[in-house]
Amino acid sequence: MAGSYSFDVVSEVNMQEVDNAVNQAKKEIEQRYDFKGSKTEIEVKDDEIKITSDDEYKLKSVIEILKAKFIKRGISPKALDFGKIDKAALGTVRQTAKIVKGISKEKAKAIAxxxxxxxxxxxxxIMEDQLRVSGKNKDDLQETIALLKSKDFGIELQFTNYR
Structure with missing residues (x-):
């Protein structure tokens, strides 16, 4: 296999950084005046973040705070896939955000x-939840990375195992 080079295209999220971002968002919500006395909660379970608040306006504010904390921690907001807003108990609203890990088959096909x-x-x-790009010339691989960085596939892409 001499003379052949490759790299992997992946979409990974550091869960420790996600946890840190959520904790920072919780602290900010506790300290903000517009959230005093509200029933606002952020909870991380497995690969989901559940956000509950009094009304849709506060829910959107919580989401903006969470996205800002994600960006500060070096995590792309594209790593969050928000579901629809549901009515919860006692007049509150709830929204669930899935943490996107890996590249889905459809996205991998679009990238390919x-x-x-x-x-x-x-x-x-396509290899399960990642994509391997190989070629005979390193310059072609660099050009491919630049091409993929310039396009928006709706997920955050990282390039690993460059050999």
């Missing part, structure tokens, strides 16, 4: 199609 359409001399191979 984009690479193929670019006419760069590399091959893209």
């Amino acid at each position: 199609a984009e690479i193929k359409a670019s006419k760069i001399k590399v091959q893209a191979q």
Whole structure:
């Protein structure tokens, strides 16, 4: 396999940083005047964040605070996939945000199609929740990384195992 180079395209989230961002958001909510006496909660379970608040306005404010804390901790807000707003007990509203880990098959196919359409001399191979891009020339791989960084696929992409 001499003369062949590759890298992996992945979408990973550091759960410790997610936990830190949620804790910082909780502290800010406790200290803010507009949240005094409100029933606002943020809870992390597995790969989900549950947000509960008094009304939709406060819920949106909590989401903005959470996104700001994510950005400060170096996590892309694209890592959150928000569900619909549900009515909860005692007149409160609830929203669940899934933490996106890995690249779904549909997104991987879209990324592979984009690479193929670019006419760069590399091959893209889908491997479970990541994508391996290989080619004979390192410059082609660099060009592919630049291409993928310039496009928005709705998820945060990282490039690992560059060999």
